[in-house]
Amino acid sequence: MSQAPLVLVDGSSYLYRAFHALPPLTTSKGLPTGAVKGVLNMLKSLRKQYPDSPFAVVFDAKGGTFRDEMYAEYKANRPSMPDDMRLQIEPLHQSVIALGFPLLCVEGVEADDVIGTLARSSAAASRPVVISTGDKDMAQLVDGHITLVNTMTGSSMDIEGVKEKFGVAPEQIIDYLALMGDSSDNIPGVPGIGPKTASGLLVGVNGGLKELYEQLDIVPTLPIRGAKTLPAKLEEHKEMAFLSYQLATIKIDVPLDVGLDDLHLIEPDREKLLELYTLLEFKSWYDEIQRDTKRVELKAANEVAPVADVAVEAVVSVPVETVYTTILDQATFDLWLKKLNDAKLFAFDTETTGIDAQQAQLVGVSFAVQPHEAAYIPLTHAYIGAPEQLDRDTVLLALKPLLEDPTKLKVGQHAKFDMNILANCAIGGDPAQGITVRGIAFDTMLESYVLNSTATRHDMDSLAKKYLDHDTVSFQDIAGKGAKQLTFDQIALEQAGPYAAEDADVTLRLHQYLYAQLAAIPSLASVLTDIEIPLVPVLARIERQGALVDKDLLGIQSIELGNKMVELERQAYEIAGEEFNLGSPKQLGAILYEKLGMPVLKKTGKGQASTAEEVLAKLAEDDFPLPKVLMQYRSMSKLKSTYTDRLPEQINPRTGRIHTSYHQAVAATGRLSSSDPNLQNIPVRTAEGRRIRQAFVAPKGYKLLAADYSQIELRIMAHLSKDEGLMNAFRNDLDVHTATAAEVFKVELNEVTSNQRRSAKAINFGLIYGMGAQKLGKDIGVDTKTAKAYIDVYFARYPGVREYMERTRAQAADQGYVETFFGRRLYLPDINSNKPQERAAAERTAINAPMQGTAADIIKKAMVQVDNWLTESGLDAKVILQVHDELVLEVREDLVAQVSEKIREHMSAVAQLDVPLVVDVGVGDNWDEAH
Numbered sequence: 001m002s003q004a005p006l007v008l009v010d011g012s013s014y015l016y017r018a019f020h021a022l023p024p025l026t027t028s029k030g031l032p033t034g035a036v037k038g039v040l041n042m043l044k045s046l047r048k049q050y051p052d053s054p055f056a057v058v059f060d061a062k063g064g065t066f067r068d069e070m071y072a073e074y075k076a077n078r079p080s081m082p083d084d085m086r087l088q089i090e091p092l093h094q095s096v097i098a099l100g101f102p103l104l105c106v107e108g109v110e111a112d113d114v115i116g117t118l119a120r121s122s123a124a125a126s127r128p129v130v131i132s133t134g135d136k137d138m139a140q141l142v143d144g145h146i147t148l149v150n151t152m153t154g155s156s157m158d159i160e161g162v163k164e165k166f167g168v169a170p171e172q173i174i175d176y177l178a179l180m181g182d183s184s185d186n187i188p189g190v191p192g193i194g195p196k197t198a199s200g201l202l203v204g205v206n207g208g209l210k211e212l213y214e215q216l217d218i219v220p221t222l223p224i225r226g227a228k229t230l231p232a233k234l235e236e237h238k239e240m241a242f243l244s245y246q247l248a249t250i251k252i253d254v255p256l257d258v259g260l261d262d263l264h265l266i267e268p269d270r271e272k273l274l275e276l277y278t279l280l281e282f283k284s285w286y287d288e289i290q291r292d293t294k295r296v297e298l299k300a301a302n303e304v305a306p307v308a309d310v311a312v313e314a315v316v317s318v319p320v321e322t323v324y325t326t327i328l329d330q331a332t333f334d335l336w337l338k339k340l341n342d343a344k345l346f347a348f349d350t351e352t353t354g355i356d357a358q359q360a361q362l363v364g365v366s367f368a369v370q371p372h373e374a375a376y377i378p379l380t381h382a383y384i385g386a387p388e389q390l391d392r393d394t395v396l397l398a399l400k401p402l403l404e405d406p407t408k409l410k411v412g413q414h415a416k417f418d419m420n421i422l423a424n425c426a427i428g429g430d431p432a433q434g435i436t437v438r439g440i441a442f443d444t445m446l447e448s449y450v451l452n453s454t455a456t457r458h459d460m461d462s463l464a465k466k467y468l469d470h471d472t473v474s475f476q477d478i479a480g481k482g483a484k485q486l487t488f489d490q491i492a493l494e495q496a497g498p499y500a501a502e503d504a505d506v507t508l509r510l511h512q513y514l515y516a517q518l519a520a521i522p523s524l525a526s527v528l529t530d531i532e533i534p535l536v537p538v539l540a541r542i543e544r545q546g547a548l549v550d551k552d553l554l555g556i557q558s559i560e561l562g563n564k565m566v567e568l569e570r571q572a573y574e575i576a577g578e579e580f581n582l583g584s585p586k587q588l589g590a591i592l593y594e595k596l597g598m599p600v601l602k603k604t605g606k607g608q609a610s611t612a613e614e615v616l617a618k619l620a621e622d623d624f625p626l627p628k629v630l631m632q633y634r635s636m637s638k639l640k641s642t643y644t645d646r647l648p649e650q651i652n653p654r655t656g657r658i659h660t661s662y663h664q665a666v667a668a669t670g671r672l673s674s675s676d677p678n679l680q681n682i683p684v685r686t687a688e689g690r691r692i693r694q695a696f697v698a699p700k701g702y703k704l705l706a707a708d709y710s711q712i713e714l715r716i717m718a719h720l721s722k723d724e725g726l727m728n729a730f731r732n733d734l735d736v737h738t739a740t741a742a743e744v745f746k747v748e749l750n751e752v753t754s755n756q757r758r759s760a761k762a763i764n765f766g767l768i769y770g771m772g773a774q775k776l777g778k779d780i781g782v783d784t785k786t787a788k789a790y791i792d793v794y795f796a797r798y799p800g801v802r803e804y805m806e807r808t809r810a811q812a813a814d815q816g817y818v819e820t821f822f823g824r825r826l827y828l829p830d831i832n833s834n835k836p837q838e839r840a841a842a843e844r845t846a847i848n849a850p851m852q853g854t855a856a857d858i859i860k861k862a863m864v865q866v867d868n869w870l871t872e873s874g875l876d877a878k879v880i881l882q883v884h885d886e887l888v889l890e891v892r893e894d895l896v897a898q899v900s901e902k903i904r905e906h907m908s909a910v911a912q913l914d915v916p917l918v919v920d921v922g923v924g925d926n927w928d929e930a931h
């Protein structure tokens with residue numbers, strides 16, 4: 001059995017990095033704590049990863065070192081330590097010791113030198129060493145026994161990793177640093193020599209600094225930029241190069257008072273930690289120690305009187321010790337497969353190479369069968385030094401019956417993503433051979449969303465913090481950030497395994513908490529189990545199906561939009577009397593407000609006159625010509641950049657289709673939203689917007705069928721308000737806008753003009769959204785007094801609507817939420833605000849949300865109903881899009897009549913309102929024709 005490695009932690013490095021990278025947390029008394037928490041989190045993680053290892057956490061001591069005597073300017077460029085960092089050193093040291101870690105600070109040398117000495121001493125005894133650091137200087141220590149691990153990014157580096165990162169071997173790192181210098185430590189190096197030149201020189205002479213200076217004559221022949229001038233530069237700065245070599249060299253012979261046998265972990269000092277966590281206000285860790293203490297006391301009590309087990313357990317809720325397993329052998333996998341098959345419910349999660357569910361590759365799968373116990377099965381981790389993993393296809397084939405069994409109940413967090421990943425996993429390289437996950441009984445993202453859509457974000461990290469008071473390991477903690485962020489298959493299993501297992505564990509724990517809250521409110525439990533959960537596999541199928549687009553037509557539209565933008569730009573220049581950058585708020589502001597003298601309606605946070613869309617719209621209403629042109633220009637620009645230019649780039653190369661992503665837990669009212677691309681925002685009231693819909697086409701031999709609920713929110717208003725006038729209009733299949741126009745303008749139905757109908761439509765929808773007389777007047781082109789008169793007539797003709805609004809405001813103020821027809825709740829935190837503007841906005845939401853939310857619930861139920869029918873019938877028809885109150889299907893030509901009839905039937909029957917639900921169905925070769 002191999003020895004557990006000696007783990008050496010570069011405490012000073014992590015203190016600096018945690019201070020600058022993590023949020024600046026402070027206690028209620030102003031004591032900074034962010035860096036302490038960051039470093040302790042990292043140490044706790046390391047302790048879990050290396051439970052049997054000796055440890056040393058090494059910090060720089062106070063005062064200077066031998067390098068300061070060697071070179072007075074050493075580290076002179078570094079700014080003085082911030083006070084907020086200095087204040088954290090002592091509590092950090094105390095916490096490290098209280099946690100049971102050996103802590104070392106040696107005067108006269110740096111932490112690097114202490115680590116170097118211990119590492120080489122251990123390596124000499126053939127013991128493996130893991131150095132946890134983020135400093136590149138440590139790469140010089142790497143050898144066959146010594147590996148670097150960056151615990152904050154999850155990356156590791158062995159000999160090959162050093163060569164790959166720096167272009168030189170570990171034994172050349174000192175020479176490399178001597179040539180290029182190190183600005184952070186003010187090691188001078190040779191001016192003008194950077195990383196590429198330094199590595200090129202050392203590789204070229206196949207040696208170090210000494211060999212380089214012995215072979216300066218061959219330097220001009222090396223394939224390095226500016227090679228001809230390098231010999232003179234190197235000669236000029238030779239003394240500084242060798243001084244830099246000494247400064248960069250980590251000492252490996254520091255006299256130490258401790259040996260390897262002294263570096264063992266000891267039991268944490270619970271009392272001291274409670275004291276420190278009280279000072280630092282680390283509540284969750286304080287509570288964790290308290291619970292662990294109770295567990296220890298309980299264990300002792302049980303050993304004395306085991307018959308009292310049940311009674312004591314009933315009084316004290318004791319957390320189970322967290323056990324996360326990374327499965328690398330068949331026996332452990334078989335054991336877990338049996339656990340999963342025996343479980344009444346288990347949580348599962350996938351780890352992937354990205355967040356695009358249609359293109360990301362599966363890296364591994366994690367499971368949890370009970371709280372605090374989870375396992376991760378890595379399948380395709382491919383970093384240097386990655387251990388051998390179980391065969392991917394063998395594991396997936398073994399899991400397939402379990403995951404596809406609808407009687408084996410499962411819970412996920414945003415399970416739709418995992419379902420799509422597994423459906424696309426291509427077992428044996430066959431794109432058609434995936435895993436169709438069935439039996440999704442719960443989804444914690446949706447449980448949180450249904451419980452209270454506005455209380456928090458619904459990602460796992462946010463939910464764990466809010467509902468479990470648990471700080472999860474974030475992806476950035478193990479993968480890094482930005483351009484250098486690792487994909488999951490590049491992350492070492494020491495970090496990847498616990499991270500992935502935690503995802504499954506926390507998902508199961510969240511479900512147990514959240515569903516208990518939902519079960520106490522039967523209407524909410526019903527929304528979850530009858531609407532949201534059944535919709536998950538439906539949306540997953542729609543996303544995988546995708547929609548076909550005409551790439552060539554989009555290209556033509558892009559050219560046309562570009563030409564229109566050029567013409568609008570010319571018009572803008574003509575109106576302004578000069579050329580300017582239409583995309584520059586500063587230049588635009590100068591033209592609008594300084595040159596043309598338009599009124600400043602709003603200012604930005606920086607006090608500048610605003611050129612935002614809403615401001616331009618108000619200026620356009622006042623008949624200023626330039627804002628009108630600018631709004632048209634912006635509209636064309638948005639269509640071009642968002643759709644006609646972008647959609648062709650979003651075509652999946654594997655399927656040749658566009659695959660949007662639908663989001664169930666974003667809009668507070670229950671409506672679905674979509675992204676990449678966002679299909680909800682394609683304008684349908686402009687010719688250009690409708691032309692984009694023309695690019696969504698049916699394949700040969702098929703038609704697109706669009707089924708749209710007619711005036712659904714007004715129908716819901718009629719049902720909720722029980723207003724006889726509105727209900728009669730819908731029951732008698734009247735055009736409700738014409739009926740309203742006849743009432744408001746006091747004319748017969750057959751005498752209503754198109755303008756009157758258009759005004760009535762604005763009134764009908766405007767009142768639903770809480771529109772006042774001033775805004776309505778602008779919309780329909782009358783003064784505020786006339787608009788108010790129209791509103792008064794409307795409410796006189798439809799008194800039930802006014803009563804509904806008043807009743808809803810009162811109920812919302814009383815209970816803090818409103819409900820949809822199916823019992824979905826929308827909480828309104830500002831409904832009793834003492835700020836009139838906030839309260840008015842909440843009241844408008846209270847009136848509209850039951851209608852918009854009910855409409856959202858109806859289309860969701862319709863999607864499930866239609867999908868069930870299509871699945872059972874086996875007809876060659878598939879839902880490809882859902883936008884607002886509309887479903888778009890791809891239907892084989894000879895089935896269009898049959899499908900149209902059935903779609904209308906199923907969609908009309910999903911809710912029994914006091915007025916009929918009417919579904920309009922259209923058919924065409926493209927989406928615009930069908931709509």
